[in-house]
Amino acid sequence: MNVARLRYWLVKSEPDEYSIDDLAREPGGVTCWDGIRNYQARNFMRDEMAPGDRVLFYHSSCPEPGVAGAAEVARAAYADPTQFDPESRGYDPRSDAGAPRWIAVDLRLSARFQRFVPLAELRRTAGLEKMTLLRRGNRLSVMPVSPSEWRIIERLGSRAR
DNA sequence: GCCAACGTTGGC
């Protein structure tokens, strides 16, 4: 019996481009997480993300970066449609329809955090010292989170603490 | 706006 284990992730989004409020406005709270154009991030999504996996939704490149809420993987990897759309910012003329270079997953909002958890707070929270997000020079837009890191951050994001 | 860090590209 192959019992898939739940994995934990963090995805970044610039709230000016797509915020957790935008996700909340989607029908069913579901969106196609497309436009990922980094091989390491793609490989995580393609090879390891599975429906049900939990995802932290992080706001980056904004006045106050931090974790805004939680989502889950609603659909496993499929070809990112934007790579074939010349009108899209994600257009990649080198990608072949028979062997798509880039993939997307679907994400579904679980809940906005009751309390936004700023990056500065993550940096001073015990137990998060090894988080990929906090590593110097880290630019990954999709990265794994350990179960204990997930627990700590979810607790920080809930009102009752 | 600055700039460090990093990934990608392309000449050789």
Added chain:
DNA sequence: GCCAACGTTGGC
């Protein structure tokens, strides 16, 4: 296969 140049990311 090396590596310099370039573009992008993202915190500050």
